[in-house]
Amino acid sequence: xxxxxxxxxxxxxxxxxxxxxxxxxxxxxxxxxxxxxxxxxxxxxxxxxxxxxxxxxxxxxxxx
Numbered sequence: 930x931x932x933x934x935x936x937x938x939x940x941x942x943x944x945x946x947x948x949x950x951x952x953x954x955x956x957x958x959x960x961x962x963x964x965x966x967x968x969x970x971x972x973x974x975x976x977x978x979x980x981x982x983x984x985x986x987x988x989x990x991x992x993x
Contacts, residue, residue, distance in 0.1 A: 941972060942965070942968045942977075945968035946969075950964040957971065
């Protein structure tokens with residue numbers, strides 16, 4: 930599993946919850962209706978289709 934900072938994790942889950950609330954398809958079957966809970970479960974299952982770019986000076990690292 931990829932190690933994200935707590936800030937990256939919060940940003941990923943929040944962005945995915947916004948996508949779900951705007952009508953994006955849910956990536957697994959669920960009975961939940963709260964977009965935040967759905968996004969959190971998707972994140973825990975490793976299903977979130979979002980990548981993170983980390984910058985270290987001139988070096989750019991993509992965390993997928």
